[in-house]
Amino acid sequence: MIWEFNFLLFYLILLVIISIFTYFSISLYQRYTNFSAKRSDKEKEEVRKWFVEMKGLNYDSEMFYRDVTSPKKMIVFLEIAEELLSSSSQEDNDLIKDFIDKSYKDWLRVGQYYLKKSSTHKAYYAYATSKLLFKQEGRDTTELESILLKIPLQSSIYSKNHAFAALTSLGNPHSVVEGLERLSHEDLTPLNTKLITDSLLAFTGDFDELLHLLDTNWSQLSSHYQTAVIDFARIKGSAQFQQFLLPYLDGETEDVDYICAVLRYYGKIETEEAYPYILSWANNDDVDYIACTGVATSTLIAYPGQETIEQLIRNVTSRDWYVRRNAAEALSKLVDQPQRLSSVFEGEDQYAIDQLTYYYEKRGLSYEY
Incomplete structure (x- = not known):
């Protein structure tokens, strides 16, 4: 009886300790998240003010470069930029588009800086590039594409994925095909085919020209990335590969995923x-x-x-x-x-x-x- 009482007492004490620990843990977490939220709101407000101050003749090139070379500030910058781009207010839309236009040359400088940094830094830069409207009529994005093409060579899967997505957002089919070729030649950790297909579907240029170039440069792509392209062509309903893919159902490949992709293609393209x-x-x-x-x-x-x-x-x-x-x-x-x-x-x-x-x-x- 005494043994049972001692055990029950020990159990109750343990429950009290666990309850106290849980209470303080939750309290600390709430304080931390509230602090982080307030800090984030403060940073966002600073960025908004920054956009307004730099509008017109007030754009400060060095200030932009200094701030955006910090990944943390870059992400805050991106969050506000996306809010303004998706805003129903034309004034907000014009504000961010004007800012992106003025900061483009400095964005290239930021890219050169991030190329010398870690794979994580490169991923931040590529991700932000893929989300912002750098493609504008009359703007030459060759240098930006060149920066993005250098990222996959020695980077993580995240960097490669965001870099390729950024290339498709710029709408140059030649750079997109070159990006796939580079991934094919050096990639020991290939990107998931769905990621590649999704990025191709988000391409902002001429789809017919892109499909033609992919067809022309087919032999330069690994079978892994060819599979992603086949899925892309199927979803777009393109007959570009209608005759070309027939041999792959007749012993040209033993790759199960590849054969399945071709079969699905012919399910869409009769x-x-x-x-x-x-x-x-x-x-x-x-x-x-x-x-x-x-x-x-x-x-x-x-x-x-x-x-x-x-x-x-x-x-x-x-x-x-x-x-x-x-x-x-x-x-x-x-x-x-x-x-x-x-x-x-x-x-x-x-x-x-x-x-x-x-x-x-x-x-x-x-x-x-």
């Missing part, structure tokens, strides 16, 4: 010559390429016909769940009357029946037994 290859991949049962089988099965939606239906009926009983699901979804879109699929609904594969039932019910249809 190409008669691609159909036999898509059908062949949908019929593939090599476990190493089962992902390609799944994508090809979905791609067949773009190629309706008897051969397609027959292949999808085979795939709906596949041992692979994704192939089965994709086949069921495709069949529900291509075959308007579930009764036409009696061979499946009256069959013994309950998984296939369940998948088809699910997708037809989404369309408000059902098989009548």
Whole structure:
């Protein structure tokens, strides 16, 4: 009994200590965040004042350079700049655009400074460049592009990503392609293909010219970045690679991600010559390429016909769940009357029946037994 009482007492004391510690921790955190918020607001107000003072004849080149070579002040500068750019007030818009125009040459100086600094510094600079409106009619951004092209050579993934995003924001297709080539040749830690595709989609120049240059310089890109470009062309609905990519479905590459990207491309860009290859991949049962089988099965939606239906009926009983699901979804879109699929609904594969039932019910249809 005494032992139980001592244990209970110890437990209560421990709870009190933990409660006190938690209370003081929360109090300190709230004080810190309030202080940080007040400090941040103060800094932002100083930057706003700075913009107004530098408008017109009051722009101070050395003051701008001195302040923005501090990453912390650069981020505050960027936050305020983005607020003004997105403001509904024309006065705010004009204020920041005028400021960016006046500070452009000094921004180049800042870039040269950051090139000598750490990868983190480079990432800050590239990120800010990607968000600000440095692309203006009549402005030569060659020097800024040159600075950005130097960043990926010895930088972190963050720096590379922001540098490439900044290049696409400037709208020069030649620099964008050169950036991809440099990443392809030196990159031991390649950027995620989705990051590259997203940056390409944000390109502010002539998309047709960019796609043409990417096609022309295809051999200079690694297969990893080629995959990102294929996704980009698919999303843009470009037929630039319509004939060019056919060999990649016929043994030109063994890269699963690459083959899947090409299959998705032909799902968007319907190409008669691609159909036999898509059908062949949908019929593939090599476990190493089962992902390609799944994508090809979905791609067949773009190629309706008897051969397609027959292949999808085979795939709906596949041992692979994704192939089965994709086949069921495709069949529900291509075959308007579930009764036409009696061979499946009256069959013994309950998984296939369940998948088809699910997708037809989404369309408000059902098989009548």
